Amino acid sequence: SGYEPIDFVLFGTLGDLARRKLLPSLYQLEKAKLLNSDTNIIGVARQDMQQAEYVSKVKENISKFLGETFCDETWQRFEQRLDYVQIDMKNAEDYSKLCEHVDVSRTMVCYFATPPSIYGDICKGMKAANVIDPSVRVVLEKPIGHDLASSKVINEQVAAFFSERQIYRIDHYLGKETVLNLIALRFANSIFATNWDHNCIDHVQISVAESVGIEGRWGYFDDAGQMRDMVQNHLLQILSLVAMEPPTTLDADSIRDEKLKVLKALRPINSSNVAEKTVRGQYVAGFVRGAEVPGYLEEPDANEKSKTETFVAIKAEIDNWRWAGVPFYLRTGKRLPNKTSEVVIYFKRQPHNLFGDSFTTLPQNKLVIRLQPDEGVEITVMNKVPGLTSSRSMDLQKSKLNLSFSEAFEAQRIPDAYEKLLLEVMIGNQALFVRRDEIEQAWTWVDSIKAAWGKSNEPAESYQAGTWGPVSSIALLAREGRSWYESK
Ligand code: BG6
Numbered sequence: 481s482g483y484e485p486i487d488f489v490l491f492g493t494l495g496d497l498a499r500r501k502l503l504p505s506l507y508q509l510e511k512a513k514l515l516n517s518d519t520n521i522i523g524v525a526r527q528d529m530q531q532a533e534y535v536s537k538v539k540e541n542i543s544k545f546l547g548e549t550f551c552d553e554t555w556q557r558f559e560q561r562l563d564y565v566q567i568d569m570k571n572a573e574d575y576s577k578l579c580e581h582v583d584v585s586r587t588m589v590c591y592f593a594t595p596p597s598i599y600g601d602i603c604k605g606m607k608a609a610n611v612i613d614p615s616v617r618v619v620l621e622k623p624i625g626h627d628l629a630s631s632k633v634i635n636e637q638v639a640a641f642f643s644e645r646q647i648y649r650i651d652h653y654l655g656k657e658t659v660l661n662l663i664a665l666r667f668a669n670s671i672f673a674t675n676w677d678h679n680c681i682d683h684v685q686i687s688v689a690e691s692v693g694i695e696g697r698w699g700y701f702d703d704a705g706q707m708r709d710m711v712q713n714h715l716l717q718i719l720s721l722v723a724m725e726p727p728t729t730l731d732a733d734s735i736r737d738e739k740l741k742v743l744k745a746l747r748p749i750n751s752s753n754v755a756e757k758t759v760r761g762q763y764v765a766g767f768v769r770g771a772e773v774p775g776y777l778e779e780p781d782a783n784e785k786s787k788t789e790t791f792v793a794i795k796a797e798i799d800n801w802r803w804a805g806v807p808f809y810l811r812t813g814k815r816l817p818n819k820t821s822e823v824v825i826y827f828k829r830q831p832h833n834l835f836g837d838s839f840t841t842l843p844q845n846k847l848v849i850r851l852q853p854d855e856g857v858e859i860t861v862m863n864k865v866p867g868l869t870s871s872r873s874m875d876l877q878k879s880k881l882n883l884s885f886s887e888a889f890e891a892q893r894i895p896d897a898y899e900k901l902l903l904e905v906m907i908g909n910q911a912l913f914v915r916r917d918e919i920e921q922a923w924t925w926v927d928s929i930k931a932a933w934g935k936s937n938e939p940a941e942s943y944q945a946g947t948w949g950p951v952s953s954i955a956l957l958a959r960e961g962r963s964w965y966e967s968k
Contacts, residue, residue: 485518486906487582491569491602492593493523494537497621501652502593503538504545505898511554514903515561522563522581534564567605569598575605584611589905591619600637612641619648619905622713623704627930628923635916648905648913653714655897655904655912657885658851662721662823663730665849665857672847673726675827677802682844684808685824685965686718688851689816691768693945694790698781705788707760710812712926716743717914718851719808722823723798732910736918743921747797754932759941759952761791763815766945773815773945789940790814793953794929809957811964815945821851824965835876843878848965855885855894 488506490498509515523534539559543550565581567574582588588611592599599620606612618638625631638647653659666672675681688710694701701709720739727734749757764775777784791813798808825847833842848858858880865875885894904912941950948954948964957963 483514483516483519483903483906485516485520485586487520487522487586487588488906489522489524489578489582489588489590490593491524491591493534493564494525494527495593497593498523499541500545501896501898502591502902504542505896505902507542507546507554507558508895508899509903510558510561511551515906519561519906520563520581521561522565522578524565524567524569524578526566526568528566529564531562531564535559535562538562569594569605570601572601572605572608575609575611578606578609578611582611584613587908588616589619590616591621591905593621596620596624596634599634603638603641607641614643614646616642617646617648617905617908618642619650621650623708624649624919625923626703626708627927628920631919631923635919639916644916645910647916648901648910649915649919650901651713651717651914652897652901653717654914655899655901656851657894657900658849658855659718659721660900660912661857662718662849663735666722667726678804678806680827681806682826682828683806683962684722684826685822686715686722686808686810687824687965688715688718688812688821689819689948690812690814691816691819693763693773693815694776694779696780698779702783702786702788706790706792706812706814707926707930711792711794711810712922713914715810715812716922716925718823719796719810720918722825723803723808725802730911732913733915735911736915740915740918740921741800742798743918743925745798745800745803746925747799748925749794749796749929749932751932751935754929754936755938757795757956758929758933759791759793759950759956760789760933761813761943761950761953762786762788762940763790763813763945764942766815766947768815768817768946775942775945776814787939789933791816791940791943791949791953793949793956795956807960809962809964811949811953813943813949816948817946819853820967822965822967823849823851825849826962835874846965848967850967857883 490502492498506521539555563581565577567577590606592602594602620638625634666676720742723742724738725741727738762776765778766773776782776790777786793809793811796808796810798806827845827847829844830842835842842862843860846860848860850856850858860878860880862876863879865877867875869875901912941952943950954964
């Protein structure tokens, strides 16, 4: 295959992310024959382990994840590439071992699938082993910091060894098919491109609901909360793609320049307006899909006094010419009724209603972009019900134009976000990765909200697991005569 041969070094190869996402995704790229036949995958971790044991561990894990789709023939090709190096990642001297496993004349991609606290150590170790040159690419996982100040520290540590052009910051939502499709929908269709502003759009809703709880990650999550875990990265990235001006090209910096401008135009939320523009919740015990689940404070390892939010709703506003007066309502939470993410664009009402008999006001047209699951795009339109009623009193009905990915692209598997992102790193395209200034701008906006919450002393409102969050979230829209989109 065409892509150049790579030494792909996976720091933290025995960790959760590598096990759940990265190694299975690399295997899928193998299956799709997208890896150069000379590409090697070098796993790095602290454990002392023989090569054979490592390979069989990887096999067991991938076959477990893929179930019936695991294919022996693909595996035989894939295992040839696997290599393991035992390195104590905090000890710079240890990295000399890496030199026996990589060839510095080839392109090296280093994936830091480790806690960010050791990114700096990895950079120093690589330097000590003399494997850094301008062709090396490094991939950083989130969370990049905890706030603006700590994200700067991490970014500085890496910037001391690598230029921005070499750094690929992951936000896995940017690798999702339907998130990318936002760019295609907006800029490949004149019906959307010409109607995408305050003249035509009433408001936008971005909702990322999860049915899972904390999944054994209480320590990490309690420190972060839903605001840092989901809003700072995933929701703000989606918002930027929905709201950005047309980029001049699809080049990385064209797109990232436009996203940054949106983040800069977000109206600050602080103590003066936080109560009116945000809602935070914490779930108590309830039922999700028929199963009884414990409350956040009863999860294993929980600190019973925690005030951390597991739900956030925000009325965001973008102060620029395109979006003046158009609210973007964001909502995300754990233990909601189901896992659904969608962007819903509500168009303005018709200025005049000819059909008074069947509707006092005509419903708004909606463009629903279903990010996951059941990926698709849907438009609600008003339609005449066929029949012999007089044209003076037409019977109207709300109907849907529905594009379902699974029907329209039946033969196409929807790849996991990580497959797409790993491929982009190997190709050397930064368009789907977050630039340092974007991350810092996103933190600035989020920090201000977090600080205002901190000052207010109000606890998060509770909501029952399996519901759509605290009642205030409904009120956030209701007081403006709006309501959250109810997905199927
Ligand atoms: C991660 C968060 O970034 O995204 C998790 O840390 C969250 O808490 C996950 O569950 C959601 O991702 P996805 O792809 O399942 O929607």
